[in-house]
Amino acid sequence: MLGLLLSWSKPNLPAVSSFATNVDTIYAFIFWVSVICFIAIVGTMTYFVFKYRRKSENDKTPYIEGHTPTEVGISIGLFVLVMGLFYWGWVEYMHSRTSPMNPYEINVVGQQWSWNFQYANGKRTQRNIHIPVNTPIRLIMTSSDVLHSFYVPALRLKQDVVPGTYQYLAFSANTPGEYDIFCAEFCGLDHSAMLGKLVVMEAEEFADWQDDMGKYAKTAAAGGTQASGKSLIEQGRDLYSSKTCSACHSDDGTPRVGPSFKDLFGKTEELTDGATITVDETYIRDSIVDPNKQVVKGFVAGTMPTFKGQLNDDELNALVAFIKSLSK
Template identity: 40%
Template structure:
């Protein structure tokens, strides 16, 4: 019988196996902590049943330390698990800087993924095994949550901000992918496939689904067609910040704060330009909120990011 084996869900990454190990040990602790209660309740209810002869004389002194001990000892045991679970969580929350980046947009009721090379897919996510992959999540409308049970991870996609999630899938295969945060009428249809491929297969998949250009190249097209270049190109007459080398740099704001020009800052500057104004520039940037979708913005962010790399390469 392999019923048990099939009941236990697939674990497609080392992290997932670690979570399983933690969960199994914790279940053992649960049994250890609760068994005395169950056993003693049944034993006492039998032994001291009303009408049954039993020695019911109580010891004279109640030991206060007994009470304290059954509060403290389980708590210390649980603290050990707290340390374990929290350290695992910190790993989960800290994507490696060189991870392969994939953009995801949640939208009622589908998942859209964009690869760095410009490949796009809906409700399917192809990734290479053995490689750190980071998914940057955005939402077009309500809160969604990208959940890949085989990896034991999920992350909410929150409108108005970028969140991220990373993994290193080990076992090639096709797994289930779902939206875990209730998002309206067809929430339960917002599911798809998570497909982990061997690196060679992944390269082939990328090539077969090749697009006109990389994400950054598509961003550049948008940069021109949406009119961004009219102000932000070096030869523009309007006094607007140059975007070359901007990404990752500190930006002084009009109100005295200094922020780092990360994905979130660039997104907000496009959609909510009046919220953080770079010091020394007039308030003339219009909002693109009803013009650009979250996917378009992700492309523009990729383009601005590529400008930073380009300017680094140009340095002597």
């Protein structure tokens, strides 16, 4: 019975994560609660319209007093129901925003009008993102121009990306195949063409695909895939020297003009205004493009020049990946 009700209200879409299945269950539950409430309310109303209709000219409406136990019961019952639904939805939502230990990370940059993906080994793809099956994935997402929204119906996941900051999504996909990606935020002329595929591959197939830089580099001209030959961390290390970060920041704990990058990621940083902050990707990015926003305790604001406009999103992603790699 329950299964039948569930399947009736199921969207006609593949569900390729446990998250997607749970979202469908919550959706079905809310749908059937609404149906039951609709029938109960409209049914009672219709019944009352007949039962208490005016039957003769001198019919007088009886004086009806409130019934406290019923009123309190309905209020508490609905409160419990609604808070229960909120809790159920919240728990599932948190699953999609917090990732398990050591996820496979991919950088996503939305851009008018395509999605760009950068993998740990430096490989890049446009439009299509490739991931291994049954592996925790974490997307570190941003936009290089306007608001976009990364939407994968098969995962039941949607996340807006905002220029200048990072958003995150965590999931794992359990069925190999190709699934649609849409941009769900009107972002300009070719918004409706901002399409792509989530390509879920068997783990070995994915490893081969990822290592195969040459073959995919050749398709770059066709708008397919590009490769730089260097891993994201190596690209970050190059920028660390070429952009003079190394003059003020060491990678081994030695104090210089600025704090060392060693063990920076994940640590609790004290700021000059007395606040503390846990160092994540967004904090590192902010520190680079807007150094005076959060000044580390014991250092002088204004010492670090801003790198705003001098580093593009790919370069910032590489620097963040490099700094993260010094904390493992």
